[in-house]
Amino acid sequence: DIQMTQSPSSVSASVGDRVTITCRASQGISSWLAWYQQKPGKAPKLLIYAASSLQSGVPSRFSGSGSGTDFTLTISSLQPEDFATYYCQQANSFLGVFTFGPGTKVDIK
Amino acid sequence: QVQLVESGGGLVKPGGSLRLSCAASGFTFSDYYMSWIRQAPGKGLEWVSYISSSGSTIYYADSVKGRFTISRDNAKNSLYLQMNSLRAEDTAVYYCARVRKGMGHFDYWGQGTLVTVSS
Numbered sequence: 753d754i755q756m757t758q759s760p761s762s763v764s765a766s767v768g769d770r771v772t773i774t775c776r777a778s779q780g781i782s783s784w785l786a787w788y789q790q791k792p793g794k795a796p797k798l799l800i801y802a803a804s805s806l807q808s809g810v811p812s813r814f815s816g817s818g819s820g821t822d823f824t825l826t827i828s829s830l831q832p833e834d835f836a837t838y839y840c841q842q843a844n845s846f847l848g849v850f851t852f853g854p855g856t857k858v859d860i861k
Numbered sequence: 862q863v864q865l866v867e868s869g870g871g872l873v874k875p876g877g878s879l880r881l882s883c884a885a886s887g888f889t890f891s892d893y894y895m896s897w898i899r900q901a902p903g904k905g906l907e908w909v910s911y912i913s914s915s916g917s918t919i920y921y922a923d924s925v926k927g928r929f930t931i932s933r934d935n936a937k938n939s940l941y942l943q944m945n946s947l948r949a950e951d952t953a954v955y956y957c958a959r960v961r962k963g964m965g966h967f968d969y970w971g972q973g974t975l976v977t978v979s980s
Contacts, residue, residue: 786966795972796906798966839905842965843965845911845964850965852907852908855906
């Protein structure tokens, strides 16, 4: 099975900071990668799919890049509502398994 | 608008059974693949199961294979998860989620239902 790792596991940042989260797959997954944001007590929300496509309604300060095994989620200018936990997900349905990364918590510095 | 509403969670003893339901509205349910994803208290997300639009293709995580059964009733716009032989480690919030057409990510999620397995 494909394993997903994320780094860092947590990051402390200030409003206005640029934040970058990395996700790595144990084997190549082309661009089959999604990113989600989850706030405490709420369901996850889709931010990015196909590695770099922005989900409708998501602010443009969020961006994704990468392919193969290495992927990045970038928040260009952190806003107060962005403090949350972020998960990557391997999204290749042909593999018959959908693995999430362990999550990265973004909190206030 | 797309809505997914889970129900059926609760407290169950180890070895017991529970059936979760997910009522879908706001989209043509029979056109979409669906999935169950869970989150143990204070932990990350774990994908559980996936079913194609017709129900002909089904996948399970190894952790639930042989114990959980996913199904759907397109006439009732409903998704189900039958959970048998429950263990303490199955304690989690269970979310149903819609799979984006032709893709493998989850574009809409329900609010979740809590399953607690404890004696």
